[in-house]
Amino acid sequence: MSVRSSEFFTLRWSNWPLALAAAVVVIPLAVATLPSGVAFWITGLAVALVVSTLVVRAADRHTRRYAGGLLVAPALAVLFVMNIFPLLWSFGLSFYNYRANRMAPPTFAGLDYYERVVSDPTVWDRLHTTAIIVLLTVTAQMVVGFLLALLFAREFPLRRYLLILVLTPMMLSYVAMGAFFRYYYEPTFGLLSQTVLLLTGERYVLLQSTAGAMAGIVFADAWMWSPFVMLLVLSGLVSVPKYLYEAAAIDRVSPWRRFWAITFPYIRGLLLLALLFRTIEAFKLFDIVFLLTEGGPGSSTETIAIYVYRIAFQYFRTSDSTALAYILLFTVIVLTNLYLYFARQRARET
Amino acid sequence: MALWEQLGLRRSHGVGQAGWCWTLVAAIVSVIYFFPVLWIILTAFKSYGDALAVPPKFIFTPTLDNFVAVFSRAYSSGSKAQDTGFSLYFFNSIFISGTSVMLALIIGTLAAFGFSRYPLKGNDIYLFVILTTRMLPAIVVIIPIFLMFRVVGLSGTYAGIIFLYTAFNLPFAIWMMKSFFDELSPDVEDAARLDGSSDRGVFFKICLPQVKAGLAATAVFGLILTWNEFLFALLLGGIETRTVPVAMAQTVGGDIGVRWGLLAAIETLFLIPVILVTFALQEYLLRGVTFGTIKR
16 A cells, blocks of 8 residues: 555545554554443444545545445444344354353353254244244235235226325334234224124134134234235236237237236236235234234244244343344345345346 | 326326226225224224223214323322323434434435445445345344443443434435435436536535435335334333333333223324325335335
8 A cells, every 4th residue: 555654644534544543553442441331432433433534535536446335334334333243243142152141151052052942842833823924914915915906006086095095004103003903902892892792792802812813913914014015016007008908908808818918927026026025024023913912822923033032031041042043034034035036137127 | 107107196187987986995995994093093082981982982072181191191090190201202212213314314325326336346245235134033133232232331322222223224225225326317427527527526416416305205214114113122222212112012011001092192193293204205105115126
């Protein structure tokens, strides 16, 4: 690097070698001598200083070559500190014997925790529960979303305002809706129980049985996220060129054939993307279960996310939870990869 | 053609009588679909007795008591009304989501411009990793962050939760803004460069003004996502930094029994802003809910 000494020592915002050198000196000193809380902030400030000098330099017109790297540097720095580094740390922890509520120093355990998690029947039971919920809720969302899209694919007055009524649920808070679905399912005052009482003359407690609790969760989740599928399908439906339908009308093609030959190719890709996206999201289902049933009755609706929460923050089996979390992480990475692959493919086609 | 027009979101002209039939069908379906939200809003205006009436009351005398009780109420009959802390929780929700979205938007827009205009080696891999951090189950991410925050003394502080939410919003901001930058025609930029405009000038004078709407949409989306977020706030927020969703969840399992009218009033205050901005967001809804991966 050909930095002349006079340049190196000038205090300018674009002088990143100086900032970097200062950080390299200051950070180890702070970590070694100061309490960890203070050292953290000094480290953060030093990193911020280096990053900001890099950004200033990126904005300089003569350094176009570096611009790409320097523009993305702050974002990568934040994500590294808040996501990548903690995840690597917990990856390390999953090989150690560690409980977050004990003072005992971690001892090496190798792959023991992975072995324990994989051979634990409870984990498989929770995965089974999650799979059932994912299957039911995603199917319901696809069907309801598709039907809603068919309804809204036509042009009619006030369409825009009615559409927003249907689209709103997915933007709302899981917690708010979960809390209120609890009210709808409430045995005495809830709307659902009162409707059932009116129809059959019998009291009905939905969340008491396994099947009922499952249905309650699936209904609330499908209600919130069917609009997502609808939005995707709708954008496919409106992209079908009108002349294709006109040609089909001239040829007197049956509606059934018209759908499979003309409409379906335009929404196939979007249906697949909706399916993948909703599967990833449903796999993570936490808030609504936490609010509605807390995994009950018993543990019959405990999804894998709730289970990880319990072993991490209620039983403090930290190493178990990190090992299990890593298994979930790889599942989601695979699904996300698939999703992006199909999204890119679609973007190229259109 | 803008997505807005493609979806037929503009008022259509010259629709015949047959159109109104569809409107009627669609109206019935939409109102039934929206009913759970509508019922929350109705319940918020009911008195304690009306909220628990059997059969449910559709016609009742509206009262604002619940809204008053959200912020201050007597905990036992006859005692003086006390502050419930909800003004603080609402302030926290606004302050924390506002600050973190602003930070994420600044950092994210720069990065999105970088990814869009100056592709790095392995650009797609960076983008994939960034999106993945956002798609991971929150519970997976939270365990190590919880331990880290405990070590450095950040749990329960504004700085900690804002920093966390900045990282939470960043992948979304990057992917959204990149999708907007990718759409811009390069011709204008090239012309500006030929006229001697610097890279900085191109970014601030040419590109940013063109994606103003995108910036606004990304900001509003980020605000909604942060506003609704629950698990991070539950595990890393302290008493002073508690946000509304956490307080709401505690009201459900709370010591006062479940006063549904009260909960409905909290939720109405919490949901109405989201419903209103969703209306303004229509054009970008598809892009927003798919993190910018599907544009149309």
